[in-house]
Amino acid sequence: MQPVNVPPRRDPAPSRLAYRAHRIWLRPMVRRFVKKGLPLLAVLGLVGWWFAQDANREMLSDKYAAIRSDIENRPEFRVNLMAIDGASDSISADIREIVPLDFPVSSFALDLEGIRDRIAELDAVRDVDVRIRSGGVLQIEITERVPAAVWRVGRDLELLDGQGHRVAVLASRLERPDLPLLAGAGAQDAVPEALALLQAASPVKARIRGLVRIGERRWDLILDRNQRIMLPENGAVSALEQAMALEQAQDVMARDISVLDMRIPSRPTVRMTPQAVENMRQIKADRHGADR
Amino acid sequence: MTDLYATQRAMRSMRNAALQRGVIAILDVGSSKIACLILRFDGPDHFRESDGIGTLAGQSSFRVIGAATTRSRGVRFGEIDAMAETERAIRTAVQAAQKMADVRVDHVIAALSGGGPRSYGLAGEVDLMDSTVHEHDVGRVLAACDVPDIGRGREPLHAQPVNFSLDHRTGLGDPRGQIGNKLAVDLHLLAVDTAVLENLLVCLKRCDLELAGLASSAYVSGISALVEDEQELGAACIDMGGGTTGLSIFIKKHMIYADSVRLGGDHVTLDIAKGLQVPLSTAERIKTLHGGVVATGMDDREMIEIGGDSGDWDRDRRTVSRAELIGIMRPRVEEILEEVRSCLDAAGFEHLPSQQIVLTGGASQIPGLDRLAPKILGQQVRIGRPLRVQGLPQAATGAAFASVVGLCLFAAHPQDEWWDFEIPSERNSARSFRRAVKWFKENW
Numbered sequence: 001m002q003p004v005n006v007p008p009r010r011d012p013a014p015s016r017l018a019y020r021a022h023r024i025w026l027r028p029m030v031r032r033f034v035k036k037g038l039p040l041l042a043v044l045g046l047v048g049w050w051f052a053q054d055a056n057r058e059m060l061s062d063k064y065a066a067i068r069s070d071i072e073n074r075p076e077f078r079v080n081l082m083a084i085d086g087a088s089d090s091i092s093a094d095i096r097e098i099v100p101l102d103f104p105v106s107s108f109a110l111d112l113e114g115i116r117d118r119i120a121e122l123d124a125v126r127d128v129d130v131r132i133r134s135g136g137v138l139q140i141e142i143t144e145r146v147p148a149a150v151w152r153v154g155r156d157l158e159l160l161d162g163q164g165h166r167v168a169v170l171a172s173r174l175e176r177p178d179l180p181l182l183a184g185a186g187a188q189d190a191v192p193e194a195l196a197l198l199q200a201a202s203p204v205k206a207r208i209r210g211l212v213r214i215g216e217r218r219w220d221l222i223l224d225r226n227q228r229i230m231l232p233e234n235g236a237v238s239a240l241e242q243a244m245a246l247e248q249a250q251d252v253m254a255r256d257i258s259v260l261d262m263r264i265p266s267r268p269t270v271r272m273t274p275q276a277v278e279n280m281r282q283i284k285a286d287r288h289g290a291d292r
Numbered sequence: 293m294t295d296l297y298a299t300q301r302a303m304r305s306m307r308n309a310a311l312q313r314g315v316i317a318i319l320d321v322g323s324s325k326i327a328c329l330i331l332r333f334d335g336p337d338h339f340r341e342s343d344g345i346g347t348l349a350g351q352s353s354f355r356v357i358g359a360a361t362t363r364s365r366g367v368r369f370g371e372i373d374a375m376a377e378t379e380r381a382i383r384t385a386v387q388a389a390q391k392m393a394d395v396r397v398d399h400v401i402a403a404l405s406g407g408g409p410r411s412y413g414l415a416g417e418v419d420l421m422d423s424t425v426h427e428h429d430v431g432r433v434l435a436a437c438d439v440p441d442i443g444r445g446r447e448p449l450h451a452q453p454v455n456f457s458l459d460h461r462t463g464l465g466d467p468r469g470q471i472g473n474k475l476a477v478d479l480h481l482l483a484v485d486t487a488v489l490e491n492l493l494v495c496l497k498r499c500d501l502e503l504a505g506l507a508s509s510a511y512v513s514g515i516s517a518l519v520e521d522e523q524e525l526g527a528a529c530i531d532m533g534g535g536t537t538g539l540s541i542f543i544k545k546h547m548i549y550a551d552s553v554r555l556g557g558d559h560v561t562l563d564i565a566k567g568l569q570v571p572l573s574t575a576e577r578i579k580t581l582h583g584g585v586v587a588t589g590m591d592d593r594e595m596i597e598i599g600g601d602s603g604d605w606d607r608d609r610r611t612v613s614r615a616e617l618i619g620i621m622r623p624r625v626e627e628i629l630e631e632v633r634s635c636l637d638a639a640g641f642e643h644l645p646s647q648q649i650v651l652t653g654g655a656s657q658i659p660g661l662d663r664l665a666p667k668i669l670g671q672q673v674r675i676g677r678p679l680r681v682q683g684l685p686q687a688a689t690g691a692a693f694a695s696v697v698g699l700c701l702f703a704a705h706p707q708d709e710w711w712d713f714e715i716p717s718e719r720n721s722a723r724s725f726r727r728a729v730k731w732f733k734e735n736w
Contacts, residue, residue, distance in 0.1 A: 012362070013380030014387050022387055023500060026396035 184213030323535025358393025370406025510538030512698030
């Protein structure tokens with residue numbers, strides 16, 4: 001018999017253990033686990049262990065914040081001044097007041113939407129465009145509301161634009177004598193109609209004092225000498241044109257009347273002044289003296 | 293017998309499991325080398341539609357993805373002699389093949405050449421219950437074969453039905469569905485030593501491999517080395533291995549006889565070592581490089597350096613002429629062939645219609661064997677090489693690999709054996725009934 005425990009020399013045979021290990025290694029699951037799963041687990045474990053320590057987490061967040069502020073404070077992202085275009089001085093002063101920025105400021109810190117909304121809330125601003133221009137300029141482009149009329153509310157005067165939106169408060173009528181005067185509650189809701197009426201009333205332009213909104217539903221055109229043209233609720237412009245036609249044909253408004261009532265356009269009515277009535281009675285009495 | 297039936301059926305189901313997984317190992321435990329191939333199956337009938345039936349001998353469904361050979365240790369005469377050594381050799385081969393294939397195999401089909409195979413012809417006859425032959429009738433007739441005394445400690449390795457007869461008609465390949473009254477079968481039974489088998493089983497188990505099939509190497513080298521018409525018309529395959537020379541006779545595509553001679557190439561090497569007083573490794577080298585069996589005048593002048601490392605100059609510088617070497621080798625090869633001849637005579641080979649003899653195996657590569665063999669075995673002798681199998685490395689296509697290649701074919705398409713048919717039910721039911729009665733007796 002051969003010696004039991006002495007292995008023959010130069011035997012290429014794998015040991016039992018090596019053979020088993022090789023066979024286990026040849027299992028696809030095992031191989032996949034060792035090749036992919038184990039490295040993944042190791043990496044995950046290391047990362048988890050690192051993050052498990054408070055100091056590390058703190059360091060990471062500090063580092064992150066530092067890098068972030070570093071980048072934000074670079075000169076490329078710095079905003080140095082604010083340029084406001086298309087606004088009058090008073091409005092730009094208002095804007096500078098409601099957008100308080102102490103320059104230089106990082107462009108990351110600017111809330112452009114918020115700035116835009118705040119500026120758009122101003123009465124005098126119809127449209128606003130806020131952007132950061134190259135060169136570190138906060139560019140604010142303003143489209144102002146153009147005042148079209150003066151509205152008297154109680155004792156105050158307000159400027160209204162063509163749509164009836166408030167533009168500003170007026171201290172004195174003398175500041176804007178070029179604009180027509182509106183009055184009465186609810187006048188701001190019918191500004192376009194008022195402007196159209198004023199357009200239509202061009203024959204008596206020189207005599208116009210203003211327009212009064214009556215009962216929040218219809219307009220009265222006020223001329224000098226306390227004359228008044230009462231207009232209907234609907235079709236005011238055409239009624240006024242009719243009145244102007246009367247005026248041009250018969251010089252109605254030049255006569256001594258106090259009110260031309262056009263509220264029923266098919267039946268214009270004239271109210272004379274008391275003086276005129278007296279005069280007319282006098283004339284009639286003279287003519288028909290015998291009748292007295 | 294039923295025990296054997298169960299184990300063989302278990303092996304068959306193991307083979308099916310292996311085919312399901314698609315990978316199976318082929319292991320030939322020989323006396324001079326241990327070869328392991330790993331086959332990948334593309335699934336049964338994968339190419340059936342495109343190939344038709346039987347193209348490429350039905351072997352297009354697998355390919356060899358791993359092959360390894362190692363020097364055999366601890367195997368003599370095809371039987372395991374030193375189990376630990378053999379186990380190590382099997383491990384070497386299997387691991388190398390697995391490494392090449394990059395896949396793990398659990399199931400192995402093994403061939404063994406030793407164990408003193410002996411053939412028995414069995415006959416069985418049964419009356420059919422209805423006039424048609426059904427599957428269970430085949431099982432019944434196979435079970436009706438009277439088993440000869442194969443001796444103590446021996447076990448059937450193959451039990452193949454080779455011929456069916458229905459009434460007066462004989463030579464049926466497949467009797468199922470045919471009409472008749474009496475079904476008879478001829479069964480070829482090949483028995484080997486149980487101890488040899490069990491040693492091999494233990495070895496494989498220690499290598500963590502499950503056995504999915506067993507075959508005699510004489511049979512499987514016949515499958516691979518004989519061409520189809522030789523198998524059909526009748527031929528003998530002589531597998532000249534290292535320790536044994538296997539012999540199988542085929543007719544009508546069935547093996548009808550197998551035997552083995554316990555002589556082989558190793559004995560030639562031993563003769564050379566004794567005759568020339570050289571170590572075995574040197575003798576093996578001289579045999580493979582300069583060996584031959586037919587001397588010519590030229591061989592007297594061709595001197596071979598024997599060499600040696602004894603330190604004695606005279607001894608280390610010895611030379612022999614090739615004629616001397618042939619003079620040593622030829623008697624032994626002649627003896628082997630004579631033994632084979634006597635086996636063939638005992639088997640009645642001369643009664644076969646065609647008497648083709650195919651020599652294969654490692655020892656068949658001796659130059660000049662094709663001139664020596666006809667003098668002993670008859671005129672129809674050729675040297676055979678195994679079939680070409682897809683994916684087989686070039687190094688493993690030689691005659692020495694006939695049984696490995698045959699084992700591949702066997703793994704792909706095993707022949708129906710006795711245990712492939714259902715055991716007749718009446719036998720089963722009687723036993724289980726008896727067991728039930730016994731259980732009742734014991735418990736009440």
